[in-house]
Structures are given as structure tokens and as C-alpha cells.
Amino acid sequence: MAQKGKESAPVKWVVFLILVCVSLALGGVSAIGGMALVGGNQLRLGAWTTSPAIGATSADPYTRGATALWGILALNREEAIYLTSFKDDAGEPLQPNCIYRVSGGAMPARWWSITAYGPNHMMIDNAADRYSFTQENVAVDAAGLWSFRLAAEPIAEDVLPLGSLPGASLGMRLYNPAPEALSDLSTIPAPSITKVSCS
Amino acid sequence: MKNGIRLVLICGVAFALGHAAVLFATPYVMMDRFLDRAAARNGVNVMAFRDRPTAKNNRVVRQGPDILYSSCVFDLSNGPVRMHAVLPDTYGSLSLFADNTDNFYTVNDRETREGLVDLVVYPAGATPPEAPPGASLVASPSDRGNMIIRMVVRRDDDEQRLDALRRQAVCEAL
Numbered sequence: 001m002a003q004k005g006k007e008s009a010p011v012k013w014v015v016f017l018i019l020v021c022v023s024l025a026l027g028g029v030s031a032i033g034g035m036a037l038v039g040g041n042q043l044r045l046g047a048w049t050t051s052p053a054i055g056a057t058s059a060d061p062y063t064r065g066a067t068a069l070w071g072i073l074a075l076n077r078e079e080a081i082y083l084t085s086f087k088d089d090a091g092e093p094l095q096p097n098c099i100y101r102v103s104g105g106a107m108p109a110r111w112w113s114i115t116a117y118g119p120n121h122m123m124i125d126n127a128a129d130r131y132s133f134t135q136e137n138v139a140v141d142a143a144g145l146w147s148f149r150l151a152a153e154p155i156a157e158d159v160l161p162l163g164s165l166p167g168a169s170l171g172m173r174l175y176n177p178a179p180e181a182l183s184d185l186s187t188i189p190a191p192s193i194t195k196v197s198c199s
Numbered sequence: 200m201k202n203g204i205r206l207v208l209i210c211g212v213a214f215a216l217g218h219a220a221v222l223f224a225t226p227y228v229m230m231d232r233f234l235d236r237a238a239a240r241n242g243v244n245v246m247a248f249r250d251r252p253t254a255k256n257n258r259v260v261r262q263g264p265d266i267l268y269s270s271c272v273f274d275l276s277n278g279p280v281r282m283h284a285v286l287p288d289t290y291g292s293l294s295l296f297a298d299n300t301d302n303f304y305t306v307n308d309r310e311t312r313e314g315l316v317d318l319v320v321y322p323a324g325a326t327p328p329e330a331p332p333g334a335s336l337v338a339s340p341s342d343r344g345n346m347i348i349r350m351v352v353r354r355d356d357d358e359q360r361l362d363a364l365r366r367q368a369v370c371e372a373l
Contacts, residue, residue, distance in 0.1 A: 016206065023210040027217025034222070055302040057340075061222045068229035068300045071261050073347055075294055076302045111290050111351055113265050121261050125254035131264035136353045171261050175290050175351065176307065 035065040045190035047091075048083040048172065052185055055080075070121055081109070081181065081188070083172040088193045096152040096164045098198040102133075103147035104191030110176035111135060114191070116150070116160050119167030126161035128154035149196065226299040233259075234298070234343055238272045244280050246271050246370045248362075251352065267361055269348040271370030276342045279321040279328045284368040286314040287361055290351040295320065298341035319373055320346075328373060346370060 042051040042063070053059040054067055055076035067074050074082060087093055088100055102114065113134040118124045123131045138146040139158055147158075150170075154161045162168040172191070174181065181188050241247035248269045252262040262268065273280045273295075284293050286308035293316050294305040308314045319330045323338035330336050348368055350361045 016209075019206065019210055020213045023213035024217035027214035027219075028221035030214070031218045031221035031225070034218075035225070055300075057297075057301045057303055059301065064300060065222055065225040068226040069260075072229060072233060072259065072300055073296055073345065074302065075292070075305060075349075079292060079294070079302075079305045079307065111353075113263060115261075115264060117261055122257050123252065123254040123262070123264060129253060131254065134265050134353070173263055176309070 031065070032069075035062050035069060038062040038066075043185050045083065045186065045188055047087050047089050047193045048085045048190045050081060050083045050185060050188075052077055054082055077177070077182065077185075079176070081174040081177045081185065083174070083188070083190060084169060085172075085193060086167070086169045088195050090195065092195070093166065094150065094162060094168050094170075094193075095198065096162055096166060096168070098151075099196040100150040101147055101194050101196050102150060102160075102170070102191050103145060103194075105145050105189060107135070107174060108178035108181040108188060109174035112172060112174050114160070114170055114172045116162055117169050117171055118163050119165050121169075124161055124163040124168065126154050126163070128161070130154050130159075130161060133160055150193075230296070230298050230300050230345075234272050234345060237270065237345070241270075241272070243272050243274045244370055244372050246368050248366060251358065263349075265352050267350040267352055267358070267365060269350075269365045269368055271346040272343070273320060273339075273346055273370065274343050275320065275322045275339060277372065279319050279373040280370060281331070281334065281373045282316070282318045282320060282346055282368075282370050284316045284348050285364055286311060286316060286348070287350050287364055288314065289353045289357065289361070290349075292349050293318070294347050294349070295337065295339065296345045296347070297339065298343050301340070303340055304337050 051063050053063040055074040113132050115132040116124050133148045138148055140146045149159045150162050151159045152162055152164050250256055251267055252264050288308055292305055292307040294302055297303050306316055317334040318337050319328055319334050320337045320339050321328050322342055323340050327336050350365055352358050
């Protein structure tokens with residue numbers, strides 16, 4: 001019995017240390033999860049999310065961490081507003097087997113662009129070398145509304161390729177945002193992303 | 200029972216410590232990695248002019264394919280650094296980032312006279328250096344950081360002009 005008691009003490013310490021290490025690791029993982037959930041996503045605009053604190057010296061630690069991981073060297077909002085979307089207007093994740101229409105009107109900024117990114121947040125390689133549409137090259141109708149389509153491959157001139165992997169996203173840049181957008185991000189008329197068809 | 204409660208408390212504290220450590224270290228670690236790689240590739244206090252980003256040459260997450268990026272890893276530990284650039288009217292900006300990724304200073308072409316930017320960057324807390332005539336002083340919250348010049352390419356046939364313009368930029372120890 002005495003021998004068993006002697007052996008159990010080190011075992012208890014090992015279990016204790018393992019539990020402490022697992023708790024530390026879980027704490028770290030939860031911080032990354034918090035950045036993904038909260039950082040950069042404080043405001044929802046239709047299918048898009050943004051945060052007023054991206055790039056700011058006053059950013060909360062979750063936004064600062066998210067910016068470091070998924071948007072390093074982003075400008076602060078006085079200079080640029082960044083909108084991100086992983087979903088369509090119905091809240092469904094963008095799927096590589098579907099075609100979407102992205103459309104909008106005049107944006108409250110000096111210049112805007114929409115870029116497609118793969119699940120690794122890098123641009124998506126495609127046969128047309130097409131990575132974005134901007135206010136200069138997007139099709140605009142007589143009413144002043146612009147639109148383009150999303151699909152896995154660049155099947156037409158008006159298609160921005162999303163690639164073949166799930167988890168793709170869109171990033172919209174609004175450079176030199178207008179004063180009303182700056183003072184209230186919720187006034188930004190976020191483009192709509194509607195599903196057209198799926199194969 | 201007492202030991203069990205003590206264990207739960209200790210694990211709770213460990214969880215909170217792990218959470219806080221990752222939360223606060225992540226921006227510094229990511230920026231440190233970025234600055235180390237950029238400095239190894241291009242040097243310190245010197246301009247680097249990257250090709251327009253594509254899927255084939257992209258190294259940084261979520262970059263804009265319609266933007267010409269130029270950058271300079273700055274290190275103020277041996278004194279101030281002077282940065283000079285000419286920004287285009289297509290939208291051009293020069294921005295400074297601290298070692299925790301904060302964008303602590305930006306100037307764009309509309310805020311300049313004919314796009315000219317001339318800065319002397321020095322460490323916050325140090326005695327401000329004497330700026331050359333026409334240059335503005337900017338205090339940096341960290342000794343190390345990154346400067347980026349962004350130029351929007353509105354038309355592909357304008358890229359050559361913008362490339363020539365950005366190559367006038369200078370980043371050097373004062």
C-alpha cells in the first residue's frame with residue numbers, strides 16, 4: 001500500500017501538468033476563434049461584414065488579431081473601408097458549384113473594387129487572370145446599376161472566378177470613403193449577392 | 200473535493216492566460232514575421248517595388264490586384280528615416296504601420312500638393328529631429344515597422360506611368 005501511495009504522487013503531478021497545458025492550449029485556440037468570430041465582423045451589411053476598428057490604433061485586441069491574421073497592413077477606416085463576404089444574401093456560404101450575381105449602385109467612396117479570394121485568403125488562380133471588378137471595368141446599366149457574376153471558372157467576360165474550393169470570399173475596398181459612410185458604416189449600400197443557379 | 204475545486208480554478212486561470220497570451224501576441228508575432236521576411240528579401244530602410252499582385256506572385260493575404268504596392272521596412276533604432284514619394288491622382292497613399300499592425304499614419308494624394316510627400320519618421324518619445332525644409336515629422340510608436348505606398352491602377356495601360364512614378368520614392372536613414 002505504501003508503495004502504491006509513493007507512485008501515485010508523480011502520476012497526479014503528470015495529470016495535473018497535462019490538464020494545465022491542455023487548458024493553456026484551449027485558451028489559445030479560443031483566442032483565435034474569438035478573432036474569427038468577432039474581429040473585423042462587428043457590423044453586418046446584408047451579405048457583408050466589416051468593422052470600424054480595422055487598422056485603427058484604437059482597435060480592440062480581437063480586431064487587431066484578426067487584421068494581423070487575415071488582413072495584415074489594412075488601412076484604417078478614414079482611408080479605406082473593407083467589406084468581406086463569405087455568404088450570399090440568403091446567408092448561405094458561397095459554393096463553387098453555384099453561379100451568383102453581385103450587383104449594386106453608386107458606392108460612397110472615391111474608388112471601389114471587389115476581389116475574390118480562396119479559402120487561404122489569397123487570389124484565385126484562373127485562366128483569364130481575372131481577380132477583381134472595379135468601378136472602371138464593371139458593366140453598368142442605363143439606370144446606373146452595376147453587376148457581374150461569380151462562378152467557379154471564368155466562363156464569360158462578366159464572371160469573377162471563385163475557384164473550385166469551398167470557403168471562397170469576396171473583399172470590397174472603398175478608398176477615401178464619403179463622410180456619411182465614415183460617420184455611419186451602416187449607411188453603406190452593400191452590394192447584393194444573389195444565387196442564380198447551382199449545378 | 201477541495202482539490203477538485205482547486206484544479207478547476209487552476210485550469211481556468213491557465214485557460215485565461217493562454218487566451219490572453221495568444222490574443223495580445225498574435226499581432227506582434229505576425230508583423231514580426233512579415234518584417235523579418237521583407238527585410239531579408241529587400242533590406243531595411245530601403246524601398247522595394249513589387250509587381251502588381253496576381254495569384255501567381257501573391258505573398259500577402261487579401262491584397263488588391265488593382266493596386267501597385269511599394270514598401271519599406273523601417274528601423275528607427277539607429278535614428279530617423281526619411282521617406283519621400285510622389286503620389287498619383289488615380290488614388291495614391293503612403294501609410295505607416297507599427298510593429299503591432301496598427302496603421303498609425305496615412306497621407307493620400309488629395310492631402311498633398313501635387314502628390315508630393317516628404318516625411319521624417321522618428322521614434323515616439325525621442326527628441327524630434329530637425330526636419331529638412333518642407334518635410335513633415337511623424338512619430339512612430341515602435342522602432343520597427345512598415346511603410347506602404349499604394350497606387351490604384353485604373354487602366355492597365357496606365358501601369359507603366361505609375362510604375363515610373365513610384366520608383367521616384369525614397370526611404371533612407373536620415
